[in-house]
Amino acid sequence: MKRTSLAAVALAGSSIAASAQDAVLHPGQPHPWQVNLQEALSPIEAQIHWFSNYTLWFIVPIVIFVAGLLAWVAFRYNEKRNATPSRTSHNTIIEVVWTLAPVLILLCLAIPSFQLLTAQYNPPREPELTVKATGYQWYWGYEYQPAQTDAAASSAVAGTAANPADPAAQPVSFLSYPLGEDARGAAGKADMAVYPRLLAVDNEMVIPVNTVIRLLSTGGDVIHSFAMPSLGVKVDAVPGRLNEYWFEANREGIFYGQCSELCGTSHYNMPIGVRVVSQEQFQAWLAAAATNVENANAQLTAEIASATSVVAAR
Structure with a gap:
């Protein structure tokens, strides 16, 4: 079983390496085991790649934060550890934070998104x-x-x-x-x-x-x-x-x-x-x-x- 697993890992590694080499030799087409976007071969696609990477800087922390918060709530406030739940119905600070934080995040995403959309329909010079x-x-x-x-x-x-x-x-x-x-x-x-x-x-x-x-x-x-x-x-x-x-x-x-x-x-x-x-x-x-x-x-x-x-x- 161990040898089989090692062989599978080695085969997957060689396949990924071969795919990466093929992507370098033959850009502009999909390749096996491809995870990222295809190589950018135009100015607009380069901007799309930048925006994709930029967006990940928001998505990854949000996913980690929400997953951690759910895990903490499930652990700390389950019935065994919190037999008498709180009756709190309002918290001004929390209300302000969870309203303003998404607004700021959406603004940080909207501005470069609109800039990219504008560039997609406005060529840098007259088409030839x-x-x-x-x-x-x-x-x-x-x-x-x-x-x-x-x-x-x-x-x-x-x-x-x-x-x-x-x-x-x-x-x-x-x-x-x-x-x-x-x-x-x-x-x-x-x-x-x-x-x-x-x-x-x-x-x-x-x-x-x-x-x-x-x-x-x-x-x-x-x-x-x-x-x-x-x-x-x-x-x-x-x-x-x-x-x-x-x-x-x-x-x-x-x-x-x-x-x-x-x-x-x-x-x-x-x-x-x-x-x-x-x-x-x-x-x-x-x-x-x-x-x-x-x-x-x-x-x-x-x-x-x-x-x-x-x-x-x-």
Whole structure:
């Protein structure tokens, strides 16, 4: 029995260590034995982490105090030790303390909470790219609306047509379906660590790093919810309504989220894949995606896999 317990502890320890290493190598997705929030990969998510830790400084002492108080009352004032209970019906000091203390605690929580809420809906600068995410049963559709270039803006002012070859003048749209296990090889996404089961998609949302993204979210049939925990994004996708949010990824990589609103039988398999790339890679992808999204994604995936192999070889 003792050997079995030690083996179980050792196995759990090795699993936790492996999970921690996997979280470092592959951020932006859930991992086995994960206790904390996913790593913050955006300024808003970093603020959410801070607020979570800040709140714990209030929650933990309150829980300990209330548990200790309940234990003391049960021990000190049970029938055996307190055969004749007190008939006291009012205590001014206690009334004042238990009224003012919660008010002060709630104020300490409300002020940073409102500051975080304000930051979530007020980007630090004008968005440079707009992406509309439409939820369907059970996949996502993306429409890109890049900011106009100076030439395109001048054409619009002059009343002339913009250059159709300019990717900024041509909105890019595509659908993103869950990646089936039998399609991994053909898509070049066989690595389960990078493209996890039930999270990988055939076409990721591609965005540039260190860029303020305006996210417009709506539903095409029922209510969905676009949620990317590592990027601090969670916005409902409601049919007939356009909700707006913003985010900014500060690291390149591929990150995952899921629909977070119960939307039908395949709700469990409605993942969101966001691939964050350099500005140069994004411009090349956008130009290629204007004519063929699948080829543009395949080229980008192969390019990143090749670069990763070279780094690993070193």
